Amino acid sequence: MSDFDPLTFDPENIDPEELAELAGEEKDSDNLESARASLDDIAPEHRVPEGFRSGFVAIVGRPNVGKSTLVNALVGRKVVITSDRPETTRRDIRAIMTRPDSQLVLVDTPGIHRPRTLLGRRLDDMVDESLSEVDAVCFLLPADQKIGPGDERILRKLQDQFARTKEEPTSPRYWRKPVICVVTKIDQLSKKKLVDKLIEVDQFGHFSEIVAVSALEGDNTDEVAKVLINAVPEGPKMYPDDVLTEESAEQTIAELIREAFLEELNDELPHSLAVVVDDIVKPEPGETDENGNPAKAHVYVSLYVERDSQKPIIIGRKAKNLVYVKKRVRTAVNRAVGMRSSLDLHVKLARDWQSDPRALNRFGF
């Protein structure tokens, strides 16, 4: 019974013996009809253990505070790209954390920052949208930096959306939804300084709860998970156990490639690189290549830069950067596509795309 998953369960396609077993019958295919009838009696909300909790949690915080690192640590695998360059996360990527007693859908919002370009304003709209639908908010503040105007701006946004204005900020009824503060990067601080930091954070936001974590060192991530699980209501399982993210293969591959370029090129890279997966073409079943080996899938990718002069930076001498990136992402791309794949990278020009509404639409912002 432990393998039973209501979301992937298809009564028409199940092995008769398995079906009978699920319904508590003897293994006997004659019992098929009665087994099916018994399963029909089970309402979907009862197909998880009693007390199962589930919900959406927004992960907010200014750029570079460690949002993606925390999400990856909670989910237990790398699903969101991380880097030490601010504004790495541009999309509203969801990661899904499933435990025997709970399921959290983590909405990893792009860093909230003062919008300068049209891209910045759209990112801001995405933040508002993600916030309106969540059950709880997880606000990240880094332990190794002072609380600044960026953090104050986010707090105001949260207060606008979730605070009961008639209540005092110190009242337990102040927040309409749990707003939990996670103090990140605590490995950068001594114990004594951490205590002072926690007092400062408490006075800053009067949050529903405060937890301290070092996601990089895996210190206290379980406690963060526990607090977030407690913040969401009881509810059904929304995704099958093995789903970690809602991203499409195209989005995953585009993010992997952008991350590889960020790492390889470092400061040389124009911040204006957009990666778009144009197409994934899978071979016909049984198709082989010229050597008689199973044919690979082809992944067609466009790398957009804003100026001609940026093309050689992306490509590198003797195409060294393209070769490096292909090698770097090969295994992860194969996993995302579900089979061996070859990558086709094309560097293209999209002048000033960060301020061009049509280009932004095309790139999915």
Ligand SMILES: Nc1nc2c(ncn2[C@@H]2O[C@H](COP(=O)(O)OP(=O)(O)OP(=O)(O)O)[C@@H](O)[C@H]2O)c(=O)[nH]1
């Ligand atoms: N020392 C330390 N560094 C951390 C920790 N968590 C994250 N970092 C580092 O902080 C940097 C930013 O982390 P990210 O997870 O990409 O931050 P983010 O908030 O998602 O950044 P944006 O995508 O720009 O919004 C990276 O270099 C991480 O390795 C931590 O617990 N301790």
